[in-house]
Amino acid sequence: MAKITVDGQQYEVDPKLTVIQAAAQQGIEIPHFCWHPKLSVAGNCRMCLVEIEKMPKLAIACATQVADGMVVKTKSEKVINAREAVMEFLLINHPLDCPICDEAGECKLQDYSYKYSVGYSRFEHDKVHKPKRIELGPRVMLDVERCIMCSRCVRFSDEIAKQPVLTFTQRGDHVVLTTFPDTQLDNPYSMNVIELCPVGALTSRDFRFKSRVWEMSSTESVCNGCARGCNTNIWVRNNEVLRLTPRFNDDVNSYWMCDEGRLNTFKFVNSEKRLSGPFVKKNGALTRVGWDEAIAEAVSQLKTFKKSEMAGIGSAYATNEDNYVFQRLMKETIGTKNVDVVPHVKEGDEDDILIRADKTPNMLGATEVGVKPADGGLSLKGILQGIADGGIKALYVLEDDIASIPEIAAVLPNLQLLIVHSSVQNKTTEMADVVFSCSTYAEKHGTLTNFQGRVQRIRPAVSTIEQDRALDGFSMSRWDKFASRNDRWGRPNKRDARPSWRIASAVASALGAKTRYNTAEDVFQEMATRIPAYKGLSYLKVGSRGAMIQHSSKTVSSRPTVSV
Amino acid sequence: MAEPRKIIRSKDLSFWQKIYIPEIFKGLRITLSHIFKKKSTYMYPDERFKPPASFRGRPVLVEENGEERCVACGLCSRVCPALAIEVQASETELEKERYPVKFEINMVRCIFCGFCEEVCPEEAIVMSQNYELVFNSQEEAVFGKDKLLTPTTRLHDRLEFLRQYR
Numbered sequence: 001m002a003k004i005t006v007d008g009q010q011y012e013v014d015p016k017l018t019v020i021q022a023a024a025q026q027g028i029e030i031p032h033f034c035w036h037p038k039l040s041v042a043g044n045c046r047m048c049l050v051e052i053e054k055m056p057k058l059a060i061a062c063a064t065q066v067a068d069g070m071v072v073k074t075k076s077e078k079v080i081n082a083r084e085a086v087m088e089f090l091l092i093n094h095p096l097d098c099p100i101c102d103e104a105g106e107c108k109l110q111d112y113s114y115k116y117s118v119g120y121s122r123f124e125h126d127k128v129h130k131p132k133r134i135e136l137g138p139r140v141m142l143d144v145e146r147c148i149m150c151s152r153c154v155r156f157s158d159e160i161a162k163q164p165v166l167t168f169t170q171r172g173d174h175v176v177l178t179t180f181p182d183t184q185l186d187n188p189y190s191m192n193v194i195e196l197c198p199v200g201a202l203t204s205r206d207f208r209f210k211s212r213v214w215e216m217s218s219t220e221s222v223c224n225g226c227a228r229g230c231n232t233n234i235w236v237r238n239n240e241v242l243r244l245t246p247r248f249n250d251d252v253n254s255y256w257m258c259d260e261g262r263l264n265t266f267k268f269v270n271s272e273k274r275l276s277g278p279f280v281k282k283n284g285a286l287t288r289v290g291w292d293e294a295i296a297e298a299v300s301q302l303k304t305f306k307k308s309e310m311a312g313i314g315s316a317y318a319t320n321e322d323n324y325v326f327q328r329l330m331k332e333t334i335g336t337k338n339v340d341v342v343p344h345v346k347e348g349d350e351d352d353i354l355i356r357a358d359k360t361p362n363m364l365g366a367t368e369v370g371v372k373p374a375d376g377g378l379s380l381k382g383i384l385q386g387i388a389d390g391g392i393k394a395l396y397v398l399e400d401d402i403a404s405i406p407e408i409a410a411v412l413p414n415l416q417l418l419i420v421h422s423s424v425q426n427k428t429t430e431m432a433d434v435v436f437s438c439s440t441y442a443e444k445h446g447t448l449t450n451f452q453g454r455v456q457r458i459r460p461a462v463s464t465i466e467q468d469r470a471l472d473g474f475s476m477s478r479w480d481k482f483a484s485r486n487d488r489w490g491r492p493n494k495r496d497a498r499p500s501w502r503i504a505s506a507v508a509s510a511l512g513a514k515t516r517y518n519t520a521e522d523v524f525q526e527m528a529t530r531i532p533a534y535k536g537l538s539y540l541k542v543g544s545r546g547a548m549i550q551h552s553s554k555t556v557s558s559r560p561t562v563s564v
Numbered sequence: 565m566a567e568p569r570k571i572i573r574s575k576d577l578s579f580w581q582k583i584y585i586p587e588i589f590k591g592l593r594i595t596l597s598h599i600f601k602k603k604s605t606y607m608y609p610d611e612r613f614k615p616p617a618s619f620r621g622r623p624v625l626v627e628e629n630g631e632e633r634c635v636a637c638g639l640c641s642r643v644c645p646a647l648a649i650e651v652q653a654s655e656t657e658l659e660k661e662r663y664p665v666k667f668e669i670n671m672v673r674c675i676f677c678g679f680c681e682e683v684c685p686e687e688a689i690v691m692s693q694n695y696e697l698v699f700n701s702q703e704e705a706v707f708g709k710d711k712l713l714t715p716t717t718r719l720h721d722r723l724e725f726l727r728q729y730r
Contacts, residue, residue: 099637099686100636100661100662209655209662212637212641215641487670487673488668
């Protein structure tokens with residue numbers, strides 16, 4: 001260990017660290033633009049200049065290794081003057097278009113202007129003009145004028161995404177970020193450069209001008225795009241999800257997430273195809289009914305079948321809580337042994353960075369909580385065969401569009417009863433006799449278990465008609481806090497949906513089961529006592545970074561962490 | 565025990581005040597003197613008050629060359645203490661890149677403080693001299709771009725007034 005002194009305080013730190021890393025570990029922030037914990041050191045922004053005793057000049061904290069006895073000053077007059085000078089240079093050619101810039105509100109340059117700059121400019125001449133509105137790739141927009149040449153995006157594409165297409169051309173104040181001829185920034189991780197960019201030079205084409213960042217609330221969640229389960233933030237305004245951003249978790253996704261997950265895993269929450277409530281098939285047509293009627297209809301129909309004539313299909317998209325209550329309903333209350341889950345694996349669509357071939361976020365979790373055939377029960381293949389043969393007459397499906405798979409769709413018409421939980425209208429709901437509209441992952445509490453066996457929390461970000469943002473402890477934007485019924489933005493589009501565990505629990509109660517759950521946490525607590533893999537876990541222990549289960553399954557990769 | 569009731573004595577009046585008649589004439593004299601003074605009322609609506617340029621009437625969007633100056637930055641919306649302003653931005657082919665596809669001021673919420681005008685980086689929202697606000701329902705009180713857009717020619721006074729403080 002090396003003993004260093006930072007701003008008069010002594011610390012013992014690992015001698016392999018650089019000054020900026022050592023300071024960060026001690027909670028001291030040294031301002032920086034180009035340095036990033038997961039990228040190589042470039043040392044070109046000069047913002048992290050600090051004074052180190054016995055060094056002739058100021059040194060950049062990001063590229064200076066700590067040494068025993070080193071004395072660092074981060075707030076001396078010399079350092080402050082140097083920072084102000086760096087900021088003045090950066091702002092000379094930076095356009096004053098914060099009002100139209102999407103980065104405004106989460107911009108490092110904006111923040112540092114307040115913290116480390118003098119507040120005025122001595123520069124009187126015209127700013128250098130450079131290309132604006134450049135489509136750098138299918139998902140990323142570039143504004144060269146705003147660029148401060150930190151090269152984070154260049155290093156990210158080279159080192160993390162392994163697609164070295166970005167570079168700087170020209171010199172001096174005419175430096176331009178560009179792609180090499182005939183290439184574009186289109187790798188599956190390209191949108192990470194948007195968060196990496198400390199200014200608004202790189203922005204999302206999907207989110208462009210949709211909302212100011214301070215108008216949205218952000219909720220910690222988990223991506224449901226694949227078995228990786230990248231940690232995310234859900235950004236919501238007026239009860240509508242507008243964007244997802246990655247959230248740091250070194251054990252799962254580091255600072256990154258893939259473009260597919262970022263763009264295509266939330267739009268169904270706002271979709272016009274969302275079900276308006278529960279439906280029951282009457283005279284061949286699905287009719288909107290109340291919850292009690294739908295549950296009564298499902299129960300009365302289920303009672304007409306023998307135990308062996310029924311089967312349940314859980315969901316690798318639903319939470320552990322949903323699957324747990326579902327399998328209890330199927331196995332204990334209804335009493336069938338035929339329970340399984342449909343895998344959604346896209347062979348070959350995976351890489352060494354984050355993307356997994358298994359496109360469901362909770363396959364391991366579903367099987368661990370008991371969505372698998374009981375002893376002597378039929379597996380998925382057996383259930384489908386049974387439906388084709390006429391042995392299985394009633395099927396209960398949890399949050400999965402099974403009819404989108406042709407082999408399954410072919411046998412479904414043989415069924416006499418199909419009960420489906422779904423949040424949107426799809427092929428399966430069209431064939432169903434009873435449809436329960438269930439909450440999406442953005443509307444409920446719960447946990448998902450990723451391929452590593454890491455249990456991670458999801459939290460509601462969008463409210464359904466039964467929920468209230470304030471009373472149910474949602475994260476709130478300023479609009480949410482002060483809305484009244486008279487405001488149009490105070491009357492958001494809320495859906496009549498319930499979490500699947502609640503629906504399954506209500507069906508079980510109607511069939512005579514004794515157990516009742518009030519919250520998803522109640523379900524999890526029961527899981528923690530009854531399922532060995534979840535033993536000792538609680539929502540508190542899962543926290544925001546997740547916790548490992550003691551898994552028994554062989555599908556789990558032996559690699560504990562990602563090296564990204 | 566209850567407090568004894570306080571007796572409030574009326575002012576002692578003099579003899580001349582008590583006989584009342586001279587006081588009536590005193591009052592009438594004041595009334596009559598106003599006949600010859602300048603009128604401070606208007607025969608509304610035939611005659612209308614034109615407020616000075618410093619007047620803070622209802623906020624409007626400045627329209628220049630057929631386009632709003634507004635770039636939908638949302639600062640007025642953020643600064644508004646009454647949360648009266650709702651802005652939705654979108655992209656435009658114009659050089660300013662961004663424009664408000666929706667700009668609504670809830671006139672029931674508006675408190676005419678003028679913060680929106682003060683914070684605007686484009687001088688795109690200003691307080692007009694218009695004080696006539698009538699609506700029959702909450703919905704009608706939400707003014708959209710159609711009601712808010714006002715050409716610069718009609719805002720000359722206010723824009724000149726603001727120029728002094730730039």
